[in-house]
Amino acid sequence: MSGTGYQGKKNIPHLTSERLLIKGGRVVNDDQSQYADIYVEDGIIKQVGENLIVPGGVKVIEANGCLVIPGGIDVNTCLHKPYLGTPPVDDFYQGTKAALAGGTTMIIDHVTPQPGESLLEAFEKWQEVADKKSCCDYSLHVDIPHWHEGVKEELEQLVQEKGINSFQVYMAYKGLFQMPDSQLYEAFSFLKELGAVVLVHAENGDLIAQEQSKILGMGITGPEGHPLSRPEELEAEAVFRAITLGNRVNCPVYITKVMSKSAADTVATARKKGSVVFGEPITASLATDGSHYWSKNWAKAAAYVTSPPLSPDPMTPDHLHSLLSCGDLQVVGSGHCAYSTSQKAIGKDNFTLIPEGTNGVEERMGFVWDKAVAMGKMDENQFVAVTSTNAAKIFNLYPRKGRIAVGSDADIVIWDPDKIKTITAKAQQSALEYNIFEGMECHGGPVYVVSQGRIVFEEGKLQVQQGTGRFISRKPFPDVAYQRIKYRNKMMSKQGVSRGMYDGPVYDVPATPKYITPAPSAKTSPTTHQPPPIRNLHQSNFSLSGAQIDDNIPRRSGHRIVAPPGGRSNITSLG
């Protein structure tokens, strides 16, 4: 079997197909761990088991009892998102290098079109750049900066032809990306029909704008103004609202960057009530906190600026790890978006101009191990789930990605739980001159990383090649999100009550009401121009006596009621 494969295929672009045998490791998936060897060929896992029969001359990796896990999937990177015309310092090359060095073998990057820009064009631009530079497989989320009719066609095309199944909307960035609730409702409704996962940047942008001007008005211009103007309850509020919208529309909602305890709790509570919602904490919110915004070193303080901000509450990382361990939060992204200190310094006199983003793509898996597994909160299977498998399931990559099984892509990491590393900007793959985790000690790390069947990281050394990363297209309607949605759709079709026509008296509404009570405006009901009762057309307001001086005085009740003969009696008692 494997012999023929070995002879046959050699025509995969970019790839120097390697045949690999990983021996003596404990294969850890999200559901179980087992001791087994793995045989890899043509970038695919061909065999998993003991005493495998493999062709001669195969390269053998001795795992020595280390964990053999599916390569990590980082669902949230921004490797090409420009800020005021300047790109981040980690592009697809630099960024995926860092990812691989940390045990991540696939990233999903955010395409961030500007309001007014074509989503399709932006997507193609991203794809072109990533194809040229990426060192590992990648996929793309597309952000919707602005909701309008024209966007629908593009979304359809992206889902049906381009292999995109996830789109981000913003509840913050007023006057730029922010959508009001009614647009969110429409966007959710439309995306749900397409079978997409709605990613939400959840912060209340209206209130942030108010707080920002208040805080600038108080003379606070430094990075501490960032968390002060974006307190965590604004995050929790938006998460709550997004979930409400998701429930109403019956659409899966994915909260990107869960940064605070209260936002995480809101997600957890909603899941207990049955909402189809996923929460993504990021490396930074899991490993550090927002106390650094008050650092006297401006550059250091600014390095932490990201939105939603890191919580100043130092207990936050611990809490988020607990929720991640019990399954209330599902996926860890990095939110990696690297701007150099000089780029950050664009906002040196005004915190609202500091480009937002923190590093974390390289450190992501290490810190989940260090702070959750090594602490006894999480087992190794759940570690695989939150760093890889869940992401693959939610974004419909499973089991091609996120699992070690025959037929899956050979993205494999040999993980050493005992490896100890001290994080420092000097030794990192990122092009940044800082690292927000500087000086932190991290237990657990990759010894070998296999991406597309090739060893790309070995004994601390990277052997990567630009442009080897493939775009992985994703189909809509991922089961993990949409199975429940489909059943609920069937349940939710509502029916009106069939009752006889009301034939009692009807108050005759004047054509131009002087006083209006809380009643939905005409705009909200499709019967826009509610025709006045028919008899009104016959009873003209015009009379020979002309306008009455009391025309503008509200009539007493009981007046002007059209009582049909014998109409009243049957409605006095309604019991």
Place this chain on the structure above:
Amino acid sequence: DQTMSYQGKKNIPKITSERLLIKGGRIVNDDQSFYADIYIEDGVIKQIGDNLIVPGGVKTIEADGKMVIPGGIDIHTHLQMPFRGTSTVDDFSQGTKAALAGGTTMIVDHVIPEPGSSLVEAFERWREWADEKACCDYSLHVDITHWNDSIKQEVLSLIKEKGVNSFQVYMAYKDLYQMSNSELYEIFTFLGEHGGIAQVHAENGEIIAEEQNRMLEMGITGPEGHVLSRPEELEAEAVFRAVTIGSQTNCPLYVTRVMSKSAADIISQARKKGNVVFGEPITASLGTDGTHYWSKNWAKAASFVTSPPLSPDPTTPDYLNTLLASGDLSVVGSAHCTFSVAQKAIGKDDFTQIPEGVNGAEERMSVIWDKAVVTGKMDENMFVAVTSTNAAKILNLYPRKGRIAVGSDSDLVIWDTDATRTITAKTHHSAAEYNVFEGMELRGAPMLVVCQGKIVLEDGNLHATAGTGRFIPCSPYPDFAYKRVKARKQLAILKAVPRGMYDGPVSEFSPMSRGGTPSASTRTSPTKAPARNFYQSGFTLSGPEEAPIRPAGRRIVVPPGGRSNITSLS
């Protein structure tokens, strides 16, 4: 002393002062119960105790060990409310009569100015109507139906000169009354600074509008569409948002009409986190549920239409009564707003046109007694708190109202815990042809009601006089809400971090670039882009450089010796 005042004062306008002695009752306040007699003169409680020395010829009421409680305060009514050329069927006379018949001796009505019109003028109009007709004391809330600088001034004068300390804003009724988050933020900030209470009608109007469209498109036009388009999570969502804004602006928040379990839960949680927030369930949400929207009788179904709607979950009333008993919800209003069936029928072909409102002023106190006290959830002191005392505290009327104590207004009720009555539209005091509590048997009812020192209900007979009700001004900064708010204000002062100027390199950037990243729009930030950019034009002799992809590190303005100190940030 007693005889002096007995001889002296007789010049209180409108009121024929009565001298009353209530003997042998158990006085129940929100904090304690005790047996004592009460002597009343000139509409004020003059003495409380045993063996009181009172003038001769005083009318004596034998309470026979029954409860004597402070008269109820119905903190939420819509009497004589204008609506599309007509008004609610219960005017201030009819409505306050119903209130008195149920043991409520004071109401607080909502002034609803038309969007675009003057708040003060609307307030004066309501005053006129109420002064002419009210049979019991009243105060007014003013609803803020639009927001701008001149409204700000009006709110200020209402607070400072007119005796209004509570203002309602709407998160629903899109394109009519609905306020945006930014407006809510500004209003809350303003009210928080001037000692007002921010009341909110909490429902997400944006989503309601979408859901209404959807229902009508599906062909659902009957009253069930009302509740289907306003599911309870839209109420909970808005409550959550209102709590957030209240906490950001440090303004006391009052949620009117808590109709669902999830909305009530949000309030409980917020209170546990320390937010200054009060929740007001209403008679209807405590006494009945939203299953009736599916009634085959259109008129019956329509009579339940109110917003937020009654929850179709039949366990809701029980749940709300429990939270009321535990103190998580604070006060009970009636939101009494009655339309005739003919008026409701304006929406016979489109549920969005049904005028909203239910009855409940008369039934309010009995519903709570029956559902909370008789069931053992709540004690009699808490009963007094939620029907009267807490409202008085929130509105800064305490202890003049809401307490039986020397010096307090003599609004009191002898409550008969054994009385049972069956609610029906045939015998109620409202002018509505229906009653949403029709057929319910309620235990507990007023036996005797004293309002402004006069007996207005005795042996089931009402002796109320239109126009005797006085406007009771509410002063700002009620302690109940503001003591905490004031303390927090001291703590909330933010300070900038004193740090040296950043003197490292600064990237060049194009402020007009379409490649902007999420950052606050210029509207939100008073300071514009750094000035240096105006001198360094993007134009070069070699022509425009390709903008998007530029290797990192280029175009950086490195000052002499700039980089070294920022590589390591630890």
